[in-house]
Amino acid sequence: MDNKEQLAQLTIPQLLRWRMRKTGNKVALREKDFGCWNSYTWNDYYEHVRKVALGLLAIGFAREDKIAIISDNIPETFFVAIGAQSVGGISSAIYQTSLPEEIGDILQYLEVALVFCNDQEQVDKVAEVRHKIPGVKRVIYEDPRGMRGYRDDDWFMEIAELYRLGEDAHRKDPALFDILVDRGNGSDVCHLCLTSGTTGLPKGSMLTHKNYINMGLQLTEVDPLDESDEYVSFLPFAWIGEQMNSFGVAMATGIAINFPESVETSMDDLKEIGPHFMFGAPRIYETIRSQIWLKIDESYRINRMVYGYFMKVGEQAAGYRMSGQSMPLSLRLLAWLGRQIIFRPLVNQIGLLRLRRAYTGGAALGPELFTFYQALGVNLKQIYGQTEIVGIAYMHRDGDVRPDTVGKPLPGTECRISGDGEILSRSASVTQGYYKLPEKTAELLEGGWLHSGDAGYIDEQGHLVVIDRISDVMYNRDGEMFSPMFLENRLKFSPYIKEAVIFGDKMDYVSALINIDPIVVGKWAEDRGISFSTYMDLSFKPEVADLVKREIEKINGAAEKTHFKIHRFANLYKLLDMDDGELTKTGKIRRKFVREKYNDLYLALYDESIAEKKVEATFQYQDGQTATVETTIHFYTMGGG
Template sequence: MRDVAPALPAAPLPTGGLADSVFERAARTPDLPMLARRTGTAPDVWEEVTAAAVRDEVVGVAKGLIASGIAPADRVALMARTRYEWTILSHALWAVGAEVVPVYPSSSREQVAWILRDAGCVAAAVEDEQALMTVGSVCASLPLLRHVWQLDAGALAELTARGSCLPSAAVDSLRRIVPPDSTAVVAYTSGTTGRAMGCLLSHRNLASVCDTLLAGWGHTAAPPGEQGAVLAFLPFSHVYGLMVQGLCVRGGLLMGHEPDLGPQALTAALRSFRPTYFYAVPSVFENLYKGLLRTAQRTGRGALFARAAETARDFAAASERQRLGRGPGPGLDLRLQHALYERTVYRRLRQALGGRVRRAVSGGSPLSPELSRFFEGIGVYVHDGYGLTETGGGVTMQPLGREKSGTVGQALPGTRIRVAADGEILVRGPSVFRGYAGDEAATGAALRDGWLATGDLGHLDQEGYLTITGRKKDVIITSGGKSVAPAVLEQRLRMHPLVHQAVVVGDNRPCVGALITLDPEFLAHWRAGLALQGDAPLREAREENALREEVARAVAAANSAVSRSESIRVFRVLAEPFDVAGGLLTPSMKLRRNEIVRTYASEIEAMYATRPGRRSPAGPREPERWDDPDDVFLR
């Protein structure tokens, strides 16, 4: 082993179950707004629900669960988007000692059947009629399934009515005997390379991450004296979304729910809810940046935006050098430029997040340093953290006042990190899961003497900051023996406004290649701005050439982050994006690389077809080597 990160003092271990937070909050501050939901009459009006009202609603649903025969350790699937009912039902289930099995509502029939059967679910709560039909179509293979509730059809009201004859003490008696080390959630992995596995996460696993983050960083959620507010839109079917829910409930932050992840719906929700803290994944920050750029260009302010963005990144870089003791900070000219753009540009840009956000967290995959510096420069510092399903969401966080872009921060207090000789990250701490449901072999392979083998690659610097370089299973080995981690290249490619998705390939190939999909909205905007002359066939040809050149510039920019032998030499632009329906993305929107390579095998073969030679000055064509030229080319 090498690169051992120092272990910081741990927060006190949590006791009891996750549902206790609702009851304790209601006992201490019954009138504190805890949740916010839309009234139904106006989409931009939010109704606040107090801690006491939330507790009463949880108790009512929990009594209905008891009346329905749901017992401690029973597993119940929740197959719905991020919505108010998810929070109420999950805490009601935890209050009676049941275990929650999150299922993505976009999951296929086969995925739903596998998860419900593998977990042994006795009941399922689904969002709408389509999900009800999906579960209904596989009921014959689920002998343990006794109930299916539909949220859109008033399932919570139905449960509350069913349990109305029971005393509230029936819920309290079950809640008080839930041990912290009992299973709270069976969270299934994304299944990027095979069948999903259920991670057994205890109440302590999930609570310890939230309590540690709240103890060290909770005061940054809002200005002093104000209640923090978080818009939860990340799927609660993913452990990151569950962590956000836990932070809000345990930390007394007002939480609103937004089930629609579309850019328009999310932007509207942010403007009306006006959160003080923002949790997202890199793709959301990338889309926000591209949306701001597209809007600026459409209104004739593209050049102004470009200058303001460059100033923001320069200011953030200088500020980072200062806080890390590596430089004097922004100079006078840079400070004056930054102040000018603060009055004319940055304040308007922050309105895209509602106008009150000053700090944010990015998780799920590494955030590019350029994007991190852009948001910091406009006044929204983005903490880049690291975690995984098997750790209840959190492993690292940026230390306040010592944030370092390009890294995912340092180990959380109470958590230890090691990097093995082959670069694999190993983690130990209170958030590490109990194992995989029903799979002792996989559990034994992942847990080694108390250390979790994450499958992620990275390194620690002398100050304990962790940098993620990729996934162990994603490493590409070219025919020349060069090992290439694709994450950096793909991240850099996505920074270009035209690029939507990118998959780096090259196993057993002479060089690294890439499959690229384009952002449809920005592509339409880009085409509208070309203003090409000539008849239709000529304009189309010129547009195609211009598009190839633009994508080639994006590839060249990505290549600047790696060595020449690791750079992309060939690429192909695909007509359609990767999606969940086609089986090329997991429900959590991660790339299913093996499926992508199989689906586009013919395109990859054509991309690597023998490259034509160049003509020498004397005239004859000379054969080329893959590593000779400095340019990239399109097949």
Template sequence: MNGNMHKTEMNQEQHTIISMFLDRAESSPQKVALRYKYLGIWRDITWAEYRQKVRHTCLGLVALGLEHGDRAAVIGENRPEWLYADLGTVAAGGVTVGIYTTSAAQQCEYVTVHSSSKFFIAEDEEQLDKVLFFRDRAPDLKKIVVIDPKGLKRFSDPMVITFEELLEIGRSLDEKEPTRFDDLVRATRPDELALIIYTSGTTGPPKGAMLSHSNIVWTSWSIGEAIPMFPDDEMVSFLPLSHIAERMFTVFLPLRFGYTVNFVESPDTVTDNFREISPTVIFAVPRIWEKYYSSVRIRVANATWFKRVAYAFAERVGLEYANRKFSAQSISLWLRLLRAVAQLAVFYKLRERLGFERVRMAVSGAAPISPDVLRYFHSIGVPMREVYGQTEGSGPTCIHQGGVIELGNVGPPLPGVEVRIDEDGEILVKGGNIFMGYFRNPEATAETLTEGWLRSGDVGVIDERGFLRITDRKKDLIITAGGKNIAPQNIENQLKFSPYINDAIVIGDRLKFLSVLIVIDEENVVQYAQDNKIPFTTYETLTKAPEIVELIHREVQQVNKALSKVEKVKKFTIVPKKLYEEDGEVTPTMKVKRKYINEIYADLIKAMYKS
């Protein structure tokens, strides 16, 4: 599908990430840009303060030896200093390299050494320990900066300084050379490299996707035409900033729209912080939305009889309303009235308890979401839309736009983005969002970029309106022994809609029938076991309890009712442990590493096909 280049209020070709940041700070100096919680109190940071911190971070790095084009690695949870480090680096003409906080020391070493990072900015003692483990094997590494020095009072190392010391160095240089910062900003060109985003490595070692200033500026303005946001919007930042999707919503889109970003206190306080902030815009991965849905289901099951009946009535009305809206059917006045009652009596209070009562736009991305989950949130009054894309496309390719949100597709391409389907069904993408290539990997770049078209690795179809429907990952498609092509993603999403199933991995390539490895939702299954007096001692004994196996069997059979004969799951096995990123089983965005799972659980898989 062809898309015309969109017009914007500014000449994008002349802008860099940092010039866009400075424009926003200049136009709204006293507006709150960032908010974080310290000692139980939410603290505000204005755009003027934000600008000053970025300026001094930039000059501090330059004073310590960061030169144009140098890389700086950043690892830490979501907090203002992450953004200062990110924008401070690119302001100096450098390149930011984000690392996931959950990465092991060896993984941090790979990214730092491969990117030849000169600086390593670590959040705390835990992350510092990782870089100290490998710094002798990182010849380009010159300086380590620690954001939170708690626990390091007696620690001394000539290579290590605190973030406060970095800012002080920057302040000193600013006083001596007041024009230095502006000179650095002017020296950076839009077509230069700004970020290296390392992919999660589902098919091998992580690859460093190179994104330019113009990639980010172009994409942020294209998103602005597809899903407008406003200066008075509020969002909560809690997903990894080393992932392009959260980086776009937390760092770059606020430069375009000027909305306020609120940082969670810790990964454990996300739900509490949501209730405190009550954001208007939410971005989350499917796993988060599925978790919210499951928690509501379990909470309702344990409620009083009256509340269960009221909720059942409201949910039935809400789903009927959502189904009619999604299928473009007429909605009667009677149904509208019933929905208003359901919203007032049940769903508003529910959304309030979740912190969703002010949400005007919810976005799910980074992985496919079950249509049932999407439908559910619409039924309770949360207007969720799905975005599709990849790191190599600066994040988004397609998104539901305006009021046209449909189940089973991801909407049309962003303005200015072209999407077409190759002969083998692969989705190809072209536009100002397409990356520069993989860092120090020309072979992978040549495989992924063909005459300006990005090979997505996904399979899909485009309808007559230009709306894209994703079938599956190209490499994940299953061909059964009978020659039937099956997309496992759809089956897995339906299984994960169960509150008792956290993950599902469908097996069946070159085999006679489909089977599935099930990872239970520990919290909900434990609750079920306690409610039904099912004895267990460990997670593994829980997965092997006959009553739990029967519970999952019922859930699988329920999904089988909606599947065709060749898609039906004939056998399943509950994996005796949870899947962990540290064990290499899932990515930081909680996507299952299918190839690795097939290898480590080969015995469980063989057992399902023995008879």
């Protein structure tokens, strides 16, 4: 049995122990705190997990008990999760942006016994719904600041006390932790990963140690990583996209995980880390692209001209690199020159100079954005999967990157397209099902295949092409099919458009609600002496409407078929927001919800006699308070109408 086969049989705690024995003195985790980077070796990592595990045991946490984690990405997040798994418990994670009522519902559904929070903000949320969660026996917190009001209540416990209990238990029985870890089996459920919840309360996907480790091993078989490589952890731990790298890839390869000081500083800390590989949702790459465009826009005219020229050269060179074809010498020299004088300094400014591979997933990314990054020399590749298959099942290979596809299956992954066009998958990373939802599980795993809910097909090169969610695919009045996601991605490639929602199912034409990008459009307006006060004010400027109209005209001009063209649009008065229920926690549009919430705007989009409409705009603030103002929405018809 080779090394890979051996690792595939282990649990995550067993793999951590193996990693500790192999490279114990190497840095495993690095955290920025108060401006300084603090490191944990694999020995330190293992010792902290042991302290947590034995401490949990001391306060009554038992096999198959659940612990929920509501925390920023910090080392303690992993100490707690793997510590719980070491004693046979099951971890889960809840998005830090979740509101108290939502947290209470999830804790009840998952039958959680313990909760770990990183700070007072999250502890306060759990305390607010204490009456709803009688099964929660203790709330453990990492940061003691602001916790004075909780210190006389045994329901709350600082992690330092948990460490102390764990150390005492280890002194009394030094062999106990190894005995507990040895009891684990790779097929044991170790984590309940919440789905994105596009249709209500998230479902807990039951994932095993083997699910995670298999994914990590198969991914690195396609794209090998070195133990000296650096990874930056800034995605929410509740998302499978972060877990697959933290639990799967990092343990399988021994790479170091770096934790930025905060979500707000992550892009700045990225420059100090200089990761060798990174993974991010499309919004991350869209944000970075906007920053690049702003830097170029603020530079001298000659610089913009040089950038424009070498961007065209870079796009040509990217076509050869992505297809694995040999590049003509003249183009190779020009591309090298552009990289040295334009793109290398630019990429270095955003911290991606050492990056060998970048991945995106969780939602579709427009082909134009792929080509943009590849032109810069950033090896951005698409992955595709879902929570129920540990995030990755398909990915691009170097030299075989096709922007209109999501690549080929990982080794050991089978793909099939059902009779109605649904993407089906099968591998050792497929979930055991949804926690306490047998009927949903039966639908998900019908016939022994994982049902994605996505429509797609396999092209002649063996690449998987994802069309859209089956439930989101639309047909116009004449029965012609189109993908709203495809059109939304085309729109979002514009630097001026941050988000778009496409309508048109069973209608005469396609329409859109547009979110402008406040940073890029704000800079555009300032450069032209257009004053504005708020996002709403900026969105409703006639000049901004003309700007968006020109961007839509470009997309319509490139559309092959009439029913792919956008006929009517309106700029929305606010950014779509997950706190308002318009986006999932991973940034996907909750299309049905948006359609119902803005039904009056939807109806106006399909009445060409309406040029403007008074509406009541409701805003919800972070503290839960709402404000309502009356405003006028303007509707625009393409083609001069």
